[in-house]
Amino acid sequence: MNVELKVTPDKYLPHRYAGASGDFNPIHIDPEFAKQVGLPSNILHGLYTMAQVARANVDAAGGDPRSLKRLSVQFRGMGFPEQEISVTGKVKEVREDGRVIVQTEAAQGGKRIIRNGEAELETG
Amino acid sequence: MNAEATGKSYPPFEYEVGREKIREYAHAVGEDNPVYFDRAAATEAGFRDVAAPPMFAVVYSSGSVAPAIFDPDVGLNFAMVVHGSQEFEWGEPVCSGDVISTVTSVKDISERGGMGFYVFETVSTNQDGQEVVRGTWTNIVRGVS
Numbered sequence A: 001m002n003v004e005l006k007v008t009p010d011k012y013l014p015h016r017y018a019g020a021s022g023d024f025n026p027i028h029i030d031p032e033f034a035k036q037v038g039l040p041s042n043i044l045h046g047l048y049t050m051a052q053v054a055r056a057n058v059d060a061a062g063g064d065p066r067s068l069k070r071l072s073v074q075f076r077g078m079g080f081p082e083q084e085i086s087v088t089g090k091v092k093e094v095r096e097d098g099r100v101i102v103q104t105e106a107a108q109g110g111k112r113i114i115r116n117g118e119a120e121l122e123t124g
Numbered sequence B: 001m002n003a004e005a006t007g008k009s010y011p012p013f014e015y016e017v018g019r020e021k022i023r024e025y026a027h028a029v030g031e032d033n034p035v036y037f038d039r040a041a042a043t044e045a046g047f048r049d050v051a052a053p054p055m056f057a058v059v060y061s062s063g064s065v066a067p068a069i070f071d072p073d074v075g076l077n078f079a080m081v082v083h084g085s086q087e088f089e090w091g092e093p094v095c096s097g098d099v100i101s102t103v104t105s106v107k108d109i110s111e112r113g114g115m116g117f118y119v120f121e122t123v124s125t126n127q128d129g130q131e132v133v134r135g136t137w138t139n140i141v142r143g144v145s
Helices: A013-021 A031-036 A046-060 B019-028 B039-044 B054-069
Strands: A003-007 A068-075 A085-094 A100-108 A111-121 B013-016 B081-090 B099-112 B115-125 B131-142
Touching: A003 A046, A013 A046, A013 B019, A013 B054, A046 A068, A046 A085, A046 A100, A046 A111, A046 B054, A046 B081, A085 A111, B013 B054, B019 B054, B054 B081, B054 B099, B054 B115, B054 B131
Parallel strands: none
Antiparallel strands: A003 A085, A068 A111, A068 B081, A085 A100, A100 A111, B013 B099, B081 B131, B099 B115, B115 B131
């Protein structure tokens, strides 16, 4: 099983995700506001990036969303629009009941923005 | 920090899942599996109706977390908070037409190394009483001591 997904959120992605999720925190959608509070620019929603990790692991398990039983992540560092996100993962354990435990993370420009992720997948 | 709020729970938050909201969410996060967009494809795959992507859990459960996060008894300092970690454990799949009820509780409030950890748990169930997701939301506040 190979977990690998690359995606580059466009400039307006945080606006679409804000509308879809209901999280309109201005640090995600307003570059000026973000700078006023000391950030380099507006930052991605962590839960958007987690959704990419979820998608990458579902894809690796064959594409059925029911195969993803559990996902835990730690948010570290900031993600930005218009930069490629790379999601990776490797099998850590295959349990006796057939469930696969994947250690997974997401990075941008070599900097991990999601780390210590763990996905539990039901395959086959 | 006020650890006394640990164990406190909040009234259920109800969310009715709609097909177009699933489409909007799935599109925003880059999903292209037809089970999220097309009823025939979803039922063919064994779902009751258009299926929600796993992380759609955020859409129906975050409305339940907000009152806990803003609760003065919890006393979370917003100026210093970051979303530290997140876990979801999925059960019965969520489909269009489901009515999801979510209850949030304060699981833990503790301090380690000058940082405050505020952990909330959400349990979401569908209209048939089946558990659809259990979420653990950890917020970290810098400089609490």
